[in-house]
Amino acid sequence: MTTTTPAAAVTKAVGTAHTRVEGVAKVTGAARYAGEVPYPELAHGWMALSTVARGRIRSVQDARVLEMPGVVAVLHHGNAPRVDGNYAGPFGPPDPILQPLQHDRVPYVGWPVALVVAETSEQAREAAEALVVEYDVEPHDVEFHAGHPDAYLPEGPTTEMSKGDLEAELAASAVVVDAEYSTPEEHHSPMEPHAATARWEDGRLEVVDSNQGSRFVADELAHIFSLDPGSVRLLSEHVGGAFGAKGTRPHLVLAAMAATVLHRPVRVVTTRRQMFSLTGYRSPTAQRVRLGADADGRLRALDHQGECLTSTNHEFVERSADYGRSMYDADAHHTVNRVVRLDVPTPTYMRAPxxxxxxxxxxxxxxxxxxxxxxxxxxxxxxxxxxxxxxxxxxxxxxxxxxxxxxxxxxxxxxxxxxxxxxxxxxxxxxxxxxxxxxxxVLVAPSTAAVTAEADGTFTVRITAADVGTGARTALTLVAADALEVAPERIRVRIADSDFGQAILAGGSMGTRSWSWAIVAAAADLRERLALADGIPPEGITARSNTAEAIGRLTSxxxxxxxxxxxxxxxxxxxxxxxxxxxxxxxxxxxxxxxxxxxxxxxxxxxxxxxxxxxxxxxxxxxxxxxxxxxxxxxxxxxxxxxxxxxxxxxxxxxxxxxxxxxxxxxxxxxxxxxxxxxxxxxxxxxxxxxxxxxxxxxxxxxxxx
The missing domain is CATH 3.30.365.10 (Aldehyde oxidase/xanthine dehydrogenase, molybdopterin binding domain)
Structure with a gap:
């Protein structure tokens, strides 16, 4: 009978330094990223992006491109499969860029207008660069500045928060600071560009992607293509950086579109330049801070007003004014976030949004x-x-x-x-x-995990976590080892497979916290089962957890x-x-x-x-x-x-x-x-x-x- 090792015999793993469990695979090249996984009959897609900031597509002149060497298809709004954007994801309605090639409207420079698919990436790129797209151009506005006349207050109960009489407290303050600050547009620029490979396998859409949450992305793809959630599988085992940029992105949708049309695997890899318009960024901000204090520095008034930009077709708010809500008290406290719609790509979450x-x-x-x-x-x-x-x-x-x-x-x-x-x-x-x-x-979200006691004395953890370079896979190994009271060497953590069930994505600094909670709960259940078991069968003994109820009981x-x-x-x-x-x-x-x-x-x-x-x-x-x-x-x-x-x-x-x-x-x-x-x-x-x-x-x- 195989059991866990007694607690006294095992040194606690959490809190001790451990090298990454996948470190050797990464430095030797054995670890494969989304743009490296080999497939037979693989075709390569290359995105053609708009060169105008606002207008309509008059024509896509693809006849000559289709005759170029290796080209097998040119998808555009006139022939692309129809997809569905009428759904609400975990963060609200999707950005319309996730329904590419559906219409002739162009809302900003860098909007996808076509996907050229060829036998090699070089052929696809050459053909995409030769593709002629004509536009009817309309006036645009991309200029963001403090006090923009079109700034508005987004909906939501926490967009603006206040207490006390701000102006009265400022007037009564012995010392006042009233200053304007600004930060520019900034980009994630992870080391690994966004990449996805899509194929149909046994009636399921299988995608290898570089993302921060395989189950989240799989569910969005199911919505977009009107599929049963079980018909989509997302794999993202190794990710070379993310920082908020690697959610569901248009290259992934386009790869799935092309694979559906061509009945063969299709890979789409973004270039560094394309990432500047396709994968989100941190909005520039214009901020005004007013502080009023007594002579001894005690705050009487705190006013923080933030402005940011968003696109004309989707709202994202960089909530810069939220910062002081937890940090500093004052008799009068006011914070507000406003946003301006411009002809630019939609910003997104970026490290410490x-x-x-x-x-x-x-x-x-x-x-x-x-x-x-x-x-x-x-x-x-x-x-x-x-x-x-x-x-x-x-x-x-x-x-x-x-x-x-x-x-x-x-x-x-x-x-x-x-x-x-x-x-x-x-x-x-x-x-x-x-x-x-x-x-x-500090955030946490419900997640599911499965922990299996194997017949050979090891333990396998399955959870749809994502290691975006943070070392999460290693941290979860240590957490599981302590929860099972065994050495880390007896733990194998498998992650980033949407088939492992619902789990929160890697973001908001809540990934490891949420996933660990689920693993600890499953491990506790497994230990109880092992105590009652008469040996471990060849298929092992598995315990599963869902932490929704436990997290729901958190005190305020x-x-x-x-x-x-x-x-x-x-x-x-x-x-x-x-x-x-x-x-x-x-x-x-x-x-x-x-x-x-x-x-x-x-x-x-x-x-x-x-x-x-x-x-x-x-x-x-x-x-x-x-x-x-x-x-x-x-x-x-x-x-x-x-x-x-x-x-x-x-x-x-x-x-x-x-x-x-x-x-x-x-x-x-x-x-x-x-x-x-x-x-x-x-x-x-x-x-x-x-x-x-x-x-x-x-x-x-x-x-x-x-």
Missing amino acids: GEAPGSFAMESALDELAEKCGLDPIVLRTRNEPDAGPLSGLPFSSRNVLACFEEGARRFGWADRDPRPGVRREGRWLLGTGTAAATFP KERYSFGAQFAEVAVDVTTGEVRVRRMLGMFAAGRIVNPLTARSQFVGGMVWGLSMALHEEAVRDRATGGHVGADFASYHFAANADVPVIEADWVDDPDPDDPVGIKGIGEIGIVGAAAAIANAVWHATGVRHRHLPIRPDRVLMAGRDA
Whole structure:
């Protein structure tokens, strides 16, 4: 009889560093990504995208293209299969881009207008680039700016929230900050481009895709093609980065369309340039922050107003003004998010949506308030630490932001900081340090899992999780090992197969938390069954769980991860170059399952925050409506030479209501990082930068104007 190992004989796996269980497969090339899985008779699709920002397709001249070598089909609105967009997914109605080639309307540059399918990808690309599409062009508007006259208030109970008399409290405040901040359009740009291969197999549509939730995507495909959910299978075993971009995307729908028409497997891989218009991005934001405080820095009024853009055919709101709702209390508290419809692609979730741009504005404004009050920035934040949710009044499950500041300040050497700006200098370099808080909500969603005790003494876990590079597969292995009280080497975790059942996608920092909950529940059931079993049959013994009921019993609390970001910068007075010399992030983000991959997640987020502060900025040409340089030559981001030594660590902060104590760490590393760097630039130069990125030309111009 095979049983679990007694608890005393097994060292706890959760909390100890483990290398990735799939690491060897990845570094040796054995791990296959969505664009690499071989299929016999595979055809290749290449998307042709619109070159106008608004109008109608007059004609698709495909006759000559169909005669080109290797071309087997050209799909466009005149001949493509009809699909259904009349459904509501888990996040509401779908973006109309998921019903491509259905009509002649063009809502923005980069809208799919045709799919050319050929025997090789090279033939498909050459033919797609030769395809002539004629348009009837209409006037367009792609220009986003603060105070846009067409900004409106989206529907929803939390779009605008307030308490108290804002104007009265501002008028009664001894110190007031009233400033405008902006962040530009930013793109996910994961290392692995989006790719999908679709085929029909035994009456089922089978798709290998790079995504963040195979069951979610499979269900959307079933809606789109009017199929029974059981008739669609989605596989996404290895994903080379996602950050919010890898949900259901048009390349996937087009691959399935072509496979249906041609009765053979079809692969569609996006180019880097195509990703700029097809896979979502972070909307630019224009934010106004008004803070009113007593002379001692206690907040009387907090007003955060955010504006963002969305497309004309689908609404997505970058909720930058939500950031302060959990962080700071005031007698009068007002936050609102507004949106403008423009002739641009629809934005989407991007690492720490809302919190990343919102923290830049709010944490910069708090630094300005600290300066006006003559207070240390950490002291100011300490004086405004709430006892309960500032708007909800609910207790916090745990709130260790001050512990992060205390330990971070000690490690960073904050006590030795001269608060005066512009006084530290090394040759042509001005030096400064800055700090900012970080927060991100703790989320969890029902998921299902199956755990099987195999006859050979191992255990197999099946769950429709997604490892988008975070190390989730390894973390789940450790969680399962502890739940079963066996060594991790006896655990095999299988993920990213929609046939494994419903499970939340990888997003909102809730993936590992939600999946672990389901695995722990299934493991507990399995252990009870094993205790009663007389041996394990060849097919094993399987226990399944569904955590919907358990999660539904969660008590009402404010649940957040927190952090404190620290940065030191050097600013070249002759060129305007800003160099980050060191960064430190201290986080309170629940029980850390795998310190090795967790630290990588925190550091990766902080690197992105550095990139956000100094480099990233997508620019649109108002005349054409398209990007100026949708490539990595023009879209700048932090490279190795830009990144200093970055230290990330955490304080003990398990969630008491989670079976493992997990909160979630994927998003919070980026939150507050850009503000800490911007605050450090002020400390170095005495000049505030309220508009990202802090480019050398802006530094020089601000220096001349100061």
